[in-house]
Amino acid sequence: MARVVIVDDDENFSALLSTMVRRAGHDAVAAATIREGMRALEGPCEVVFLDIHLPDGSGLDILQDIRNTPSSPEIIIITGFDDSGAAELALKNGVWDYIKKPSSIKQMQLALLRALQYRREKGYQRVPAALKMDGIIGKSPLVGACLNLVARAAQGEANVLITGETGTGKELFALSIHDNSPRCNKSFVVVDCTSLPENLVESTLFGHKKGSFTGADRARDGLIRQADGGTLFLDEIGELPLSMQKSFLRVLQMRSFRPIGSDTEITSDFRLISATNRNLDKMVEEGQFREDLLFRIRTLQIGLPPLREHPEDIRELLVHYVARLCEQYGVGNKGFSPEFLAALEAHDWPGNVREFISTLERAISEAFYEPTLYPKHLPADIRIKVKRSELDMGAGSELHDEMAESIPALKTYRDEAIAVAEREYLERVIKTSRGRIREICRLSGLSRPRLYALLKKYNLTRQTVLS
Ligand SMILES: Nc1ncnc2c1ncn2[C@@H]1O[C@H](COP(=O)(O)OP(=O)(O)OP(=O)(O)O)[C@@H](O)[C@H]1O
Numbered sequence: 001m002a003r004v005v006i007v008d009d010d011e012n013f014s015a016l017l018s019t020m021v022r023r024a025g026h027d028a029v030a031a032a033t034i035r036e037g038m039r040a041l042e043g044p045c046e047v048v049f050l051d052i053h054l055p056d057g058s059g060l061d062i063l064q065d066i067r068n069t070p071s072s073p074e075i076i077i078i079t080g081f082d083d084s085g086a087a088e089l090a091l092k093n094g095v096w097d098y099i100k101k102p103s104s105i106k107q108m109q110l111a112l113l114r115a116l117q118y119r120r121e122k123g124y125q126r127v128p129a130a131l132k133m134d135g136i137i138g139k140s141p142l143v144g145a146c147l148n149l150v151a152r153a154a155q156g157e158a159n160v161l162i163t164g165e166t167g168t169g170k171e172l173f174a175l176s177i178h179d180n181s182p183r184c185n186k187s188f189v190v191v192d193c194t195s196l197p198e199n200l201v202e203s204t205l206f207g208h209k210k211g212s213f214t215g216a217d218r219a220r221d222g223l224i225r226q227a228d229g230g231t232l233f234l235d236e237i238g239e240l241p242l243s244m245q246k247s248f249l250r251v252l253q254m255r256s257f258r259p260i261g262s263d264t265e266i267t268s269d270f271r272l273i274s275a276t277n278r279n280l281d282k283m284v285e286e287g288q289f290r291e292d293l294l295f296r297i298r299t300l301q302i303g304l305p306p307l308r309e310h311p312e313d314i315r316e317l318l319v320h321y322v323a324r325l326c327e328q329y330g331v332g333n334k335g336f337s338p339e340f341l342a343a344l345e346a347h348d349w350p351g352n353v354r355e356f357i358s359t360l361e362r363a364i365s366e367a368f369y370e371p372t373l374y375p376k377h378l379p380a381d382i383r384i385k386v387k388r389s390e391l392d393m394g395a396g397s398e399l400h401d402e403m404a405e406s407i408p409a410l411k412t413y414r415d416e417a418i419a420v421a422e423r424e425y426l427e428r429v430i431k432t433s434r435g436r437i438r439e440i441c442r443l444s445g446l447s448r449p450r451l452y453a454l455l456k457k458y459n460l461t462r463q464t465v466l467s
């Protein structure tokens with residue numbers, strides 16, 4: 001049985017939907033405002049039916065907030081006739097479906113059924129309820145299993161080793177363990193073992209007394225001491241020189257050490273998380289890594305999967321990072337074509353999520369003012385690779401059809417571009433004139449009725465733009 005949240009201030013419609021959901025064997029929770037809806041979404045939820053016009057704001061403004069809730073449910077927009085332009089844009093931004101009011105029960109049933117089926121097939125995992133997500137995206141079984149380990153690690157004090165290819169999120173997951181642990185209010189100290197200067201490794205880690213070597217003109221705490229009460233993150237621990245491995249093992253056993261030039265030991269109560277993209281077992285066999293140290297640092301291991309092994313998370317990563325990057329670039333949120341998503345899902349991402357983000361960054365700067373991302377905005381090497389693998393699979397002619405389908409009719413394309421530009425323009429002019437109607441009309445040359453009509457069309461109010 002799934003839990004479905006309905007956010008709509010139209011009591012009759014909401015009651016009708018609730019009945020439909022319950023008849024389908026699920027639990028329905030109705031909310032009449034955004035505030036009530038967000039409260040209902042603190043609990044588990046698979047699907048949200050979301051109205052656009054709500055007494056305390058626009059449903060479209062909370063899409064990201066809904067995605068950030070622990071269950072990150074599928075969103076089905078329910079909308080009055082006038083909103084279909086906005087709803088279509090929302091669809092391009094990853095909402096599951098939109099349904100125009102009035103609509104048949106059957107249509108709503110079907111949308112619900114499909115959304116639930118999609119989540120079941122993807123094997124969506126429920127994130128452990130109490131986990132703060134810290135920007136970690138992914139509900140595939142593979143990422144879900146890692147998040148369960150994060151929750152377990154956060155509750156205890158075990159030394160954690162995070163492994164995974166480059167760009168799989170080792171640092172992000174380490175930080176999440178810290179943020180979810182009782183040590184979250186103390187420091188998270190990162191030691192990048194690849195960039196420890198050879199002659200200063202010990203003083204960087206252990207600190208030194210004033211005058212203990214040339215250049216030590218004042219006493220300094222080392223990184224281990226700085227992590228007292230918090231978490232020490234040893235990144236790329238495979239690069240730690242063998243000589244240091246021995247000293248560090250001692251620190252781990254004793255939780256105390258001697259700063260350079262000092263004759264007294266000091267203590268540090270830190271929690272250790274290490275990460276590596278190397279095979280430490282093999283390094284042990286080859287005599288490059290101490291077996292006793294590996295044994296100590298690996299009380300709990302979290303192996304992060306490469307992105308190509310959980311392509312079902314790409315859709316959510318795409319929605320999240322497109323919104324974030326567009327905001328960063330100040331270019332109004334973009335949608336994406338199904339072919340764009342399919343190309344990303346087909347690529348093998350040797351650089352994992354990091355490569356994924358930089359690819360999106362390139363695609364967005366390539367598209368810049370165009371409202372929708374198409375495969376043509378992707379770097380040529382990715383398009384060629386995807387195309388080649390599809391051709392190898394004998395899908396040549398379908399590919400052509402698919403690419404042809406990705407070209408929208410000129411009118412649709414133009415209307416979309418105008419809608420994005422008009423909306424951005426209105427927001428700018430409202431901000432510049434601090435919401436004064438007379439000034440907005442003067443600057444824009446719009447008549448009052450035309451201005452009000454446009455504000456209604458884009459579901460904008462001066463208050464929401466200025467807040
Ligand atoms: N599951 C995820 N959800 C959202 N963002 C992610 C996820 N995994 C990784 N990222 C993002 O990808 C980028 C790379 O992550 P991170 O630096 O943690 O990887 P790493 O494994 O430490 O890489 P490296 O081995 O190269 O140091 C960061 O911007 C991070 O926020």
Ligand SMILES: [Mg+2]
Pocket residue numbers: 170171235
């Ligand atoms: Mg890293």
